[in-house]
Amino acid sequence: MTTFDFFVQHGCVPEDARQEIESALASVCSDILGPGATPVSASWTVIGKGFGFRGGKPSTTSLVRGRIPDGCGSETRARFLRTVAEEWCRITGAAQDEVIVSARDWSWAG
């Protein structure tokens, strides 16, 4: 199983793009991480206008925080992160520096 928590700045990701993003990332999970990475679920948090900052300045950066099955090697994880970022930018039109993607192990306690 894989979960994604999306933190997006107000107005940066249209609501009608969400389904396409979720579908695209589900395919990425299956293709790169294998059948153990499905099903995929997602939650969205919209950061209000004037409520998100990067380096102390208003932000347009989205955060994609994934939680994936344990046992992913570093090369596979890097390919996964890169592909998720590419899909995000393709669908939303965001620049590469406007998305931060992470994928932690399912059992990671933090």
Added chain:
Amino acid sequence: MPFYRCLIPEDSLTYDQRERIAVAFTDVHCGLSGAPRSFVQVAFLETDGSREVADAYGQGTMKFSTPYFIAGGNRAGRSPDMKSRILEGLLGRFAEIAGISGEMVSGRISEAPASWTMEEGKILPDPGQESEWFAQHARSG
């Protein structure tokens, strides 16, 4: 990578306060850790009275009993003393700028390995390796 979510009551902070807190958090985090300012993300999320938030860097939820809460997420690899100083610094500046007593705000910082995050198409460096990381990526374009 540092991502500080500030859980706040509805309509409790003005834009000016939020901006000042975001700058202060960037100052605290970067001043103590040496991390680049562009790494620091701060988001303010107004709560509906709920006193728990999902741990975006670990698992489960963070529960809290104060009206204001800072849910932090950082790269792993810093000493416990450094982590404690960062959190204390954040809480102190938050209370000062929000105009509240220190007892009204609490926080917790979770951590995950730097290699589990990609920013601008690059895997993040471990804490303390930022200069080499920037130099390496400047060379490679």
